[in-house]
Amino acid sequence: MNLDRLVFGRQPQAILKQLYLMNGNSKIYASKxxxxxxxxxxxxxxxxxxFSEQGIVDVDEKIGRERHLKITDKGRKIIIRVIEIExxxxxxxxxx
Numbered sequence: 209m210n211l212d213r214l215v216f217g218r219q220p221q222a223i224l225k226q227l228y229l230m231n232g233n234s235k236i237y238a239s240k241x242x243x244x245x246x247x248x249x250x251x252x253x254x255x256x257x258x259f260s261e262q263g264i265v266d267v268d269e270k271i272g273r274e275r276h277l278k279i280t281d282k283g284r285k286i287i288i289r290v291i292e293i294e295x296x297x298x299x300x301x302x303x304x
Contacts, residue, residue: 219247220255221290227265227279228287237274259283 222245230236230244242252256277259265264283268276279287 219245219251221287223247223252224259224264224279224283224287225291227277228284231279231284233266236277238277241273241277244277 223241225243226244227236230241238252238256239249241256242249247255256265256267260267262282262300263280263288266278266280268278
């Protein structure tokens with residue numbers, strides 16, 4: 209999956225937005241993130257792996273059965289710009 213599809217796809221975007229919104233919460237993990245972003249657990253894990261490989265998300269070492277997740281500065285910059293683009297599109301009335 210290329211980076212533009214990874215960042216601009218609906219589900220990856222939802223996952224990244226939730227990470228951005230939950231950034232202060234050190235207890236965010238894949239199953240909770242899947243629920244919050246309305247994606248399946250397996251898809252969320254796949255996207256997190258790709259985000260991690262691109263330096264968009266940090267994945268902590270396993271704590272028990274969970275790996276805690278944190279958005280990186282790069283990820284934060286990306287999602288802020290994505291949100292700005294969405295706002296511009298909404299302001300122009302181009303959305304349904």
